[in-house]
Amino acid sequence: MRQSLHAEWTKLRTVAGPGWLLLAAIALTAAAGAIAANAVNCPGGGCQVDPAKVSLTGIYLGQAIVAIVAVTAVSGEYSTGMIRLTLTATPRRWQVLAAKAAVVGAATLVTGAVAALASVLAGGLLLARHGIVPAHGYEALSLGNGTILRAAAGSVLYLALIALLGLGVATVIRDSAVAIGVVLGLLYLFPIIASFVSDPDWHRHLNQISPMTAGLYVQASTGLRSLPLTPWQGLGVLAIWAAGAMLGGGLLLRYRDA
Amino acid sequence: MSTTTVPYRPEQHAGRDGFGPLLRAEWTKFRTVRGWGTGLLVGCLLIVGLGALTGANSVCSDATPQNPNGVACPAPSTGPGGEWVDDSFYFVRQPLAGNGSITVRVTSLTGLYGTHPSQAAGIVPTAGMVPGVQPWSKAGIIIKASAAQGSAYAAMMVTGSHGVRMQWDFTHDVAGLAGSVSAASPRWLRLTRSGDVISGYDSADGVHWTLVGTATLTGLPATAQGGLFATTPGHTVISNSPGTTSAKGGPALATGVLDHVSRQGAWAAGRWTGQEIHRPLDNPLPASAMGFTQAGDRFTVSGSGDIAPSGAEAGSTAAQTLTGTFAGLIAVVVIGVMFITAEYRRGLILTTFSASPRRGRVLAAKAIVLAAVTFVASLIAIVITIPLGEHLLRENGNPIFPLTALTEAQIAGGTAALLAVSAVLALAVGALLRRSAGAVTAVIACIVLPYLLAVLPGVLPGGAEEWLVRVTPAAAFAIQQIVPAYPQVYASYTPGSGYFPLAPWAGFAVLCAWAALALALATYTLHRRDV
Numbered sequence: 001m002r003q004s005l006h007a008e009w010t011k012l013r014t015v016a017g018p019g020w021l022l023l024a025a026i027a028l029t030a031a032a033g034a035i036a037a038n039a040v041n042c043p044g045g046g047c048q049v050d051p052a053k054v055s056l057t058g059i060y061l062g063q064a065i066v067a068i069v070a071v072t073a074v075s076g077e078y079s080t081g082m083i084r085l086t087l088t089a090t091p092r093r094w095q096v097l098a099a100k101a102a103v104v105g106a107a108t109l110v111t112g113a114v115a116a117l118a119s120v121l122a123g124g125l126l127l128a129r130h131g132i133v134p135a136h137g138y139e140a141l142s143l144g145n146g147t148i149l150r151a152a153a154g155s156v157l158y159l160a161l162i163a164l165l166g167l168g169v170a171t172v173i174r175d176s177a178v179a180i181g182v183v184l185g186l187l188y189l190f191p192i193i194a195s196f197v198s199d200p201d202w203h204r205h206l207n208q209i210s211p212m213t214a215g216l217y218v219q220a221s222t223g224l225r226s227l228p229l230t231p232w233q234g235l236g237v238l239a240i241w242a243a244g245a246m247l248g249g250g251l252l253l254r255y256r257d258a
Numbered sequence: 259m260s261t262t263t264v265p266y267r268p269e270q271h272a273g274r275d276g277f278g279p280l281l282r283a284e285w286t287k288f289r290t291v292r293g294w295g296t297g298l299l300v301g302c303l304l305i306v307g308l309g310a311l312t313g314a315n316s317v318c319s320d321a322t323p324q325n326p327n328g329v330a331c332p333a334p335s336t337g338p339g340g341e342w343v344d345d346s347f348y349f350v351r352q353p354l355a356g357n358g359s360i361t362v363r364v365t366s367l368t369g370l371y372g373t374h375p376s377q378a379a380g381i382v383p384t385a386g387m388v389p390g391v392q393p394w395s396k397a398g399i400i401i402k403a404s405a406a407q408g409s410a411y412a413a414m415m416v417t418g419s420h421g422v423r424m425q426w427d428f429t430h431d432v433a434g435l436a437g438s439v440s441a442a443s444p445r446w447l448r449l450t451r452s453g454d455v456i457s458g459y460d461s462a463d464g465v466h467w468t469l470v471g472t473a474t475l476t477g478l479p480a481t482a483q484g485g486l487f488a489t490t491p492g493h494t495v496i497s498n499s500p501g502t503t504s505a506k507g508g509p510a511l512a513t514g515v516l517d518h519v520s521r522q523g524a525w526a527a528g529r530w531t532g533q534e535i536h537r538p539l540d541n542p543l544p545a546s547a548m549g550f551t552q553a554g555d556r557f558t559v560s561g562s563g564d565i566a567p568s569g570a571e572a573g574s575t576a577a578q579t580l581t582g583t584f585a586g587l588i589a590v591v592v593i594g595v596m597f598i599t600a601e602y603r604r605g606l607i608l609t610t611f612s613a614s615p616r617r618g619r620v621l622a623a624k625a626i627v628l629a630a631v632t633f634v635a636s637l638i639a640i641v642i643t644i645p646l647g648e649h650l651l652r653e654n655g656n657p658i659f660p661l662t663a664l665t666e667a668q669i670a671g672g673t674a675a676l677l678a679v680s681a682v683l684a685l686a687v688g689a690l691l692r693r694s695a696g697a698v699t700a701v702i703a704c705i706v707l708p709y710l711l712a713v714l715p716g717v718l719p720g721g722a723e724e725w726l727v728r729v730t731p732a733a734a735f736a737i738q739q740i741v742p743a744y745p746q747v748y749a750s751y752t753p754g755s756g757y758f759p760l761a762p763w764a765g766f767a768v769l770c771a772w773a774a775l776a777l778a779l780a781t782y783t784l785h786r787r788d789v
Contacts, residue, residue: 060711060717064699175596181591188710192584193308193581199317
């Protein structure tokens, strides 16, 4: 297993793409969060602003880039034909998938931690300039505050789970364009369909099973009572999706040709 | 001495470098890859399937706690233009059997409103309500074809905070004198009927009159009803605060005091009849709150409701059957990117550029084939989805917003065109980046993500969402906007409720501009690069 991990780490770091993409993910996440925080216009307080959610808005962009990295980590091997070499070197196919998941997951965790830290810092500075401060009744945007720490740490875990979801889906669908289309479809289509359905029960259920909507409940710091799931339950829904995708990918990898 | 030799010219025909064979080559490439045809079919099935799913799961019934077995939601009345309208007010009327005019002086417009929505128990007494007038409270004079809801009318009125207005046939609204009305600054209003044409005049002193507007109500019957009216929409506070857009409020009542009532022309010399034109089911005010009192030529009229277009909230629209557009969009973007990147991956691009050295034409041929196939396939899917979705919605009790044939064609053709142009944009971005995963993500992040961020509540601060749906390619979704935003109705006009800041074809033009830019960049890089 140690050699598999070393091999996967070598593959990840020696291709130019993933490194630059992860740096771009950090930059875009922090930038989008700063723009959203700057756009808050609430003189005098009293509006329904969720400071954690606003400053971590950049996750919407960061998750797309993390999904690309995860999908190309698998489908790149198939498109170049290197998968045959990999599976020849490591006949235990579960080990290959586990090593990929470990390496990509760890890289995403580090990326997510830097991105979340930058977002919270930038968001805290910009929101304070617009009056969203504890004196007006909002949560203090610092990592010493338990709620904000939960939102930031949850967002980091969210990104890692998106990476695992992408890995699993790409192992099932070995083509990169279709795989990324399926991953983005899973993420974006549930909330859009939920916004068109007028039946409140269906609306609630769609939000409860949607990977992106439920996963991002972990960022909520206000209005928790109106959410259909608690923050950690929401992240658990995404974890179930990621586990299902990895399981499906592992089974197909084991029982298919290559 | 050698003779000059004729250089050897092989017997060759000029190369078949026409655009037609190039198109045929691209079409052959598209149809012989089984996965792309299958993908397009999957996209069409997703459009139809998601439309049917939304229709089957949107149930509308007017069940209330007093009446749990509700029947289908009633369709609102339609105005002369065919749109859904709210037509409820208190009418103090007399028949006008021909040409004539009516003149009044309005000296006050006051009101009461409740700050909470009506409780399920029913009647809300006016004793607990707060004094205050709504921005679009109305009191004045009206000439209406009959007392039926939705019939043609022309009215001169004073409003709560928009001054004197002339409104006719629900969708027309012209401003008159500004400023609110009071005993110190009264407003004189006059309506003059001449056949089908009704003219409205206002004045501040009763001597100098200004023509405000002229309404032509075709088919106005010879005997119309004319008189005084008062009405007010409910008290609504829409907060577009960062995070959510919510509308809350309560019922409202308006009272206007009109004196110096004088009439000329073919009026019946009888008593005034007071009548409440339609009470909405959710208006909890008691019937005793509405009415009129007369003291000589001075009338005090109280009413509640609104005379305005009502939008589509009471039912569903054809655009709601097109939920699957987004799924189809993702499928179409994936195929568009793969159409070009598959050539790079397999090395076929070398053959293609050798056979057709003019690279811009290759890209153009690909774009034409892709756009045509996508347009035809998605148009077929949409033409199946809209009637199917509307049938399912109707079965579930949703009234369907009435649309003209032109608007239905705009929605169907516009959505198919949106999918086709998105596919071309994906093709161009794929040619630029040459990497399929990055190209797919970039195009989806430009088209679907801005729409998602603008529509989801709780994500973006208000104001930023409007910027997103003006500038990004997601502006093209304006083509699915059915109901225009009326300035004379106070409502939440956000993308989340289906109102886009740009006109439909303007939004589509934004997407086309992005696609043209991407194609130009791709052509430029194709010429500059190796392959």
